[in-house]
Amino acid sequence: MSQDDRARGRGRPLSPVLTQRKIASAAVALIQSRGYRALTMSALAEQLGVSASALYNHVGSKRDIMILIQDRVNQDIDCGAFESEPWDVALDQWARSYRDVYIRNIPLIPVMAVLPVANSPHTLRMYEKVATGLTRAGWPESWVVNTIVAVESLVFGSAYDAVAPENIFDPGELSDIAPVFSAAVAHRDLLLGSVPDNAARAPEAPRTPSPADVAFDVGLRSLLAGFRLALQALHDRTAAD
Amino acid sequence: MSQDDRARGRGRPLSPVLTQRKIASAAVALIQSRGYRALTMSALAEQLGVSASALYNHVGSKRDIMILIQDRVNQDIDCGAFESEPWDVALDQWARSYRDVYIRNIPLIPVMAVLPVANSPHTLRMYEKVATGLTRAGWPESWVVNTIVAVESLVFGSAYDAVAPENIFDPGELSDIAPVFSAAVAHRDLLLGSVPDNAARAPEAPRTPSPADVAFDVGLRSLLAGFRLALQALHDRTAAD
């Protein structure tokens, strides 16, 4: 598994074997193949053919590695629509892509959500594309960040919901203390067919939407509709001056 | 610190010293006084005057304890408005209270977001109040759960944002690669005054809103505006039949 099976001697190698880049790449590869639970300092070190303590010559903590991963992963979020589409269509596509990426990277949510952007160049580039798109579409500068934050908040929350068990809202034996809610849950399941058969679908066919997908869709559409109203109200007001 | 300093003998006590209730209460008290980081099985056991392994006679894992805590904490969320106010006002107040509670209980978010509701009676009661309010206001049964999920998603994401460092979007040295975004961030900070002086405010005065509060406000208002439109469109359509 390690890159080189010949053991290294005890002292400093002639040229450094590690860099932050290599650590990040190995971490992403490890997550890809064995998941976030397998991302330990020892496993990462083994993947790199190095002892765990060697990592600390290049990063201060495991959290630093999570930050490196986050900046890589954010490159997968599709911001392309901001260059060609109207702002609301672009925001919609961005949000959906953003959620897809974080559904595959749930443990990054608590990191990304509270992480200063200062040392994440790719993340910053993403925000720049979004901010440019909104500004060009006539959004006032003072609203741009709040809009981004609101969409991101919905995205992170929805990503969690998407990895929840399918039957998360089933009241089980307690349905008698929540009859109205239980009926609503039953009705929801009915509409969707409780087990969308994604395993058997054609590889290119779009995955039948899960309950979580539908809820996100409802939320995102409503949020964007609200944004459109707010922007319109602003333009009406300034036109009246 | 422990409840009783006399050491217990080695065998089974005459009457059980632990219950799930007592464990949950001690956990909440521990979190209250020392924070989530201090909630370890050993610390909890010490608080209860018991050895750590004794806890496993009453819960299967630490996660089970988190679930007990979650059901307690959810009792603090204010659903009262659903009994008196229009649905959109009620949803607004519910969401704000919900966020306040989870800002103080961030580590519960990954638990609550993916947790089946089946064994959380108080949580289920909360959903029942919300579902009843929405249904009474004319929301179709099939929309109720999606609406709740969308609001919750925004709430969880916004709670994370609220505990992020104040300057989370400051581009630092990288501002030249994101000029438009950097200008928007600077403009946002300007509007708010970068350090709201909450420490010095009068105890009863409302806390001056943080950037995160404003972003949540924008998001929630927009989401609710979108919901109003959707509900109106539905009623127009059924009225035309």
Add this chain to the structure above:
DNA sequence: ACCTGAACACCGTTCAAGT
């Protein structure tokens, strides 16, 4: 400066022994 290897200070959890 940058590696190794041993050690540290924790975790949550298991389990035999005891009553």
Add this chain to the structure above:
DNA sequence: ACCTGAACACCGTTCAAGT
């Protein structure tokens, strides 16, 4: 059934020793 106390199988991190 329900406790104790020792032990287990991990964590992330530190640090002296080596080149």
